[in-house]
Amino acid sequence: MWTRFFLGYGLCGNALQKPHELLADAGVPIFIPMDQNHPVDDCVGLIIGGRDCYYREQCRVAGTFFMIPGWTRHWKELFKKEYGKFDVEFTRRIFGMSNYERSLLIPNPALPVKEMRQNISEFNHLFGFRTELLQGSLDILDKTWESAKEYLQGEKEHR
Secondary structure: OOOOOEEOOOOOOOOOOOHHHHOHHHOOOEEOOEEOOEEOOOHHHHHHOOHHHHHHHHHHOOOEEEEOHHHHHHHHHHHHHHHOOOOHHHHHHHHHHOOOOEEEEOOEOOEOHHHHHHHHHHHHHHHOOEEEEOOOOOHHHHHHHHHHHHHHHHHHHHO
């Protein structure tokens, strides 16, 4: 018999702020990646190396669109899902109101930098963003995965 568990990728806009309450009826262990005894904010915070690094980059260039591997591959579909369709002019207005100016690529082993750059070339062209690069890390995710595996090993030994 397999043991099931839930592995979250951060608070995700506070959707998972109280995961144990939210998923109490699921009856499965919950593992949320932690950074300095606090859940990471979202999937970007998970891959960028934690809250301090995320905040530092937000302060360095407030108009930053963080591009992790999944976003570079699926940005059009994600905009369509969020707004019902992908409308270049509408999206330009959103970015313009917020003074966006750069795409920050955060590569990790999931996708090579070259492919990430190719994936966002149209994005940057459409919106006039420059590309910067900050190497990502899977350290926080790895620690969380290790905790989940330790839990599963303990469950296996108790059977």
